[in-house]
Amino acid sequence: MLFNSYMFVFVFFPICLFGYYGLLKSGKPEAARVFLTAMSFWFYGYFNLSYLLIMVLSIAGNYLFHRLLSQKKLWGGARKQEDTAEQGYAAGRRVAAAQRAGKKTAGYGAVSRRTVMVLAVALNLCVLFYFKYFDFFLDTVNGVAGTDFVLRGILLPLGISFFTFQQISFIVDTYRGEVADCSLSEYALFVSFFPQLIAGPIVNHSEMLPQFRVFGEKKADWERIAGGLALFLLGLAKKALLADTLGAGVDYGYENLAYLGRADACLVILFYALQLYFDFSGYCDMAVGIGRMLGVEIPVNFNSPYKATNIVDFWKRWHITLNRFFTKYVYIPLGGNRKGEGRMYLNFLIVFFLSGLWHGAGFHFIVWGMLHGALYVVTRFWQGHVRPRLVRKRAGIPSIGTTAERQKMTPAAETGQASRTGGKIVTLMSQMATFLYVSVAWVYFRAESIAQANTLLWTAVRGEVKKISMDLAECLRPDEFWYVLKVLHLDNLSFSRYILMFVILAAGLYFSMAGRNAQERVARLKYGPVSAALLVVLAVWCILSFSGVSTFLYFNF
Numbered sequence: 285m286l287f288n289s290y291m292f293v294f295v296f297f298p299i300c301l302f303g304y305y306g307l308l309k310s311g312k313p314e315a316a317r318v319f320l321t322a323m324s325f326w327f328y329g330y331f332n333l334s335y336l337l338i339m340v341l342s343i344a345g346n347y348l349f350h351r352l353l354s355q356k357k358l359w360g361g362a363r364k365q366e367d368t369a370e371q372g373y374a375a376g377r378r379v380a381a382a383q384r385a386g387k388k389t390a391g392y393g394a395v396s397r398r399t400v401m402v403l404a405v406a407l408n409l410c411v412l413f414y415f416k417y418f419d420f421f422l423d424t425v426n427g428v429a430g431t432d433f434v435l436r437g438i439l440l441p442l443g444i445s446f447f448t449f450q451q452i453s454f455i456v457d458t459y460r461g462e463v464a465d466c467s468l469s470e471y472a473l474f475v476s477f478f479p480q481l482i483a484g485p486i487v488n489h490s491e492m493l494p495q496f497r498v499f500g501e502k503k504a505d506w507e508r509i510a511g512g513l514a515l516f517l518l519g520l521a522k523k524a525l526l527a528d529t530l531g532a533g534v535d536y537g538y539e540n541l542a543y544l545g546r547a548d549a550c551l552v553i554l555f556y557a558l559q560l561y562f563d564f565s566g567y568c569d570m571a572v573g574i575g576r577m578l579g580v581e582i583p584v585n586f587n588s589p590y591k592a593t594n595i596v597d598f599w600k601r602w603h604i605t606l607n608r609f610f611t612k613y614v615y616i617p618l619g620g621n622r623k624g625e626g627r628m629y630l631n632f633l634i635v636f637f638l639s640g641l642w643h644g645a646g647f648h649f650i651v652w653g654m655l656h657g658a659l660y661v662v663t664r665f666w667q668g669h670v671r672p673r674l675v676r677k678r679a680g681i682p683s684i685g686t687t688a689e690r691q692k693m694t695p696a697a698e699t700g701q702a703s704r705t706g707g708k709i710v711t712l713m714s715q716m717a718t719f720l721y722v723s724v725a726w727v728y729f730r731a732e733s734i735a736q737a738n739t740l741l742w743t744a745v746r747g748e749v750k751k752i753s754m755d756l757a758e759c760l761r762p763d764e765f766w767y768v769l770k771v772l773h774l775d776n777l778s779f780s781r782y783i784l785m786f787v788i789l790a791a792g793l794y795f796s797m798a799g800r801n802a803q804e805r806v807a808r809l810k811y812g813p814v815s816a817a818l819l820v821v822l823a824v825w826c827i828l829s830f831s832g833v834s835t836f837l838y839f840n841f
Contacts, residue, residue: 285326286836288524288830291330296326297574301577301578303319303323309503313499314499316499320473320578321476324476331442338411339447342408342447342451343475347472349455349458350455353401397459400459408448408452409452415438417645419645422435443839445643449609450475450487451475452613462490463489466493473496474487474492479571479572480575483571483838484603485571486606486609507811508576510811513577514809515569517822518802518822519567519569519573521822525825526562526792527559527837530559531834533551533552533756533760534552536759537549537756538732538740541736541740541743544756545749545752546750547750547752548747549741549744551752551789552740553740556726556730558796560729560837564603567836567838568584569802583605584604586602590797591715594663595718595721598718606642610638610639614635615631615635618631625668628664629664632657632660632664636656640652648729648731649729659721727740727741760785760788761784762784
């Protein structure tokens with residue numbers, strides 16, 4: 285089921301909202317939790333009942349592993365069971381280290397417990413591999429070895445990458461001693477909670493389970509519900525009014541690469557960078573908004589990523605929960621920065637390789653990931669070595685003295701340097717450079733192959749210089765705006781069909797790179813007749829656009 289559909293807006297969510305608060309008002313928190321789980325199953329199974337079966341089996345299997353890893357008696361007291369809702373990662377590592385150190389009393393011992401954890405993670409990855417990568421694997425083998433294995437044409441269950449990673453993190457944290465025992469109803473809702481089920485964010489047990497356990501204390505908070513509704517509508521507008529409009533131009537461009545001029549290709553690249561942002565961040569805004577209306581706080585997944593001034597900053601802002609997952613469960617276990625600088629850079633590249641592969645089964649996704657990884661390594665090297673030296677040199681700080689003394693002097697020098705070089709101009713140039721690099725990398729993310737991506741990029745650099753395609757401009761011409769041009773008698777001008785395209789492009793660039801994001805706008809929103817009227821107009825406008833409804837891009841990943 286789609287958030288941007290009549291079924292969700294007029295049937296599913298009203299039933300969900302009133303049923304949930306009705307059960308809470310009746311003093312039945314456990315029933316409310318089961319009700320939300322059932323509604324989440326309906327939401328997921330609405331796409332395809334076979335999807336629901338896969339998810340339910342995944343939930344059941346992983347819960348059994350959780351219970352197995354949580355049994356004190358089974359493991360002979362080898363681990364100290366703690367309620368770790370507030371326990372950090374370091375404490376969990378100490379527990380696991382104690383187990384590896386040889387605390388093998390009665391029972392199966394810590395080594396066997398580790399084997400169970402590895403088995404659970406491996407099974408999750410095998411399921412993900414089969415549904416998402418098996419055909420890609422066969423196709424690669426056919427291309428390399430000249431074999432003719434028949435591709436299975438396996439249907440990819442929606443959201444499997446998200447709920448698989450979510451359950452892997454839960455299993456690993458159970459092994460580390462960071463998860464208190466939870467009931468099956470709590471776990472089922474944790475995995476299936478419909479606002480973030482299909483396209484994230486990838487939530488953590490410490491964020492969600494404590495909220496699910498206090499359902500009995502919750503009452504309808506009308507101010508919070510109003511804020512959640514406002515955030516939902518802003519996210520819906522991102523998707524329905526901006527992302528889908530820009531997407532029409534992107535689809536035209538990729539379907540007609542041979543006919544694009546240089547300007548057309550550049551526009552298509554920009555259109556997709558904005559489409560992807562408004563599509564995915566719009567979904568996450570809607571997820572957070574729905575959660576707030578239900579009294580559940582879902583973590584923010586975006587923080588104005590196109591305002592980033594370098595690629596390191598970008599990944600602190602874009603898909604925040606995925607970055608968090610790879611940091612905790614891949615980068616740190618690989619050694620992080622504890623095994624030397626060279627190993628740290630290698631770990632970065634491994635993380636970005638896996639990030640590219642996680643997003644899709646194709647070599648073009650790997651290229652996308654490695655483009656980010658390469659710049660990330662270069663940026664970290666610059667930040668750690670080159671920039672401090674330049675700052676000290678320009679500030680007249682001697683290179684002699686201890687490292688601590690030089691580092692102590694550097695921050696003040698950096699502040700002075702920023703003011704001398706025109707901080708705002710430098711920041712703007714860095715932001716634009718980062719955005720352009722990310723936009724070019726997105727070409728490999730959107731393309732169906734490396735060859736197709738290379739063709740578009742080559743056209744953007746060396747293509748024919750000609751007038752912007754009228755057909756491309758027509759793709760970004762919403763009827764409601766075209767009527768406005770007619771009323772203003774601008775529709776007969778020779779350039780009238782380009783007006784809307786550039787207005788939409790300018791609006792997209794402004795909202796993503798300069799304006800406040802949806803979270804900031806809702807935080808500053810003053811509720812009254814004017815704001816209510818504006819939200820009603822926005823809601824009606826979005827709902828009228830449902831006739832051209834489209835799925836979210838991250839449903840494919």
